[in-house]
Amino acid sequence: MGIILWLIIGGIIGWLASIIMRTDAQQGILLNIVVGIVGAFIGGLIISGGSINNAPLKLTSFLVSLLGAVILLAIVNLFRRGRVR
Numbered sequence: 001m002g003i004i005l006w007l008i009i010g011g012i013i014g015w016l017a018s019i020i021m022r023t024d025a026q027q028g029i030l031l032n033i034v035v036g037i038v039g040a041f042i043g044g045l046i047i048s049g050g051s052i053n054n055a056p057l058k059l060t061s062f063l064v065s066l067l068g069a070v071i072l073l074a075i076v077n078l079f080r081r082g083r084v085r
Helices: 002-020 029-048 059-081
Strands: none
Touching (some): 002 029, 029 059
């Protein structure tokens, strides 16, 4: 059940981050899931100081994951276009 929850929440976070960064038309659902999961990992590393996956599912962990996904998309846009939108 845990992996299914990761995929669903990762997809939602990736989708929201792609809307914030205006890259939604360029991505599909699979890339949204990947961005959400990797963004959650990045956000967890930045905010938690290196320890990840130890917090229960709360609003703050959702927002940290969203922040990480937005940072990931900003980095991807920087390399893809040479600027952040």
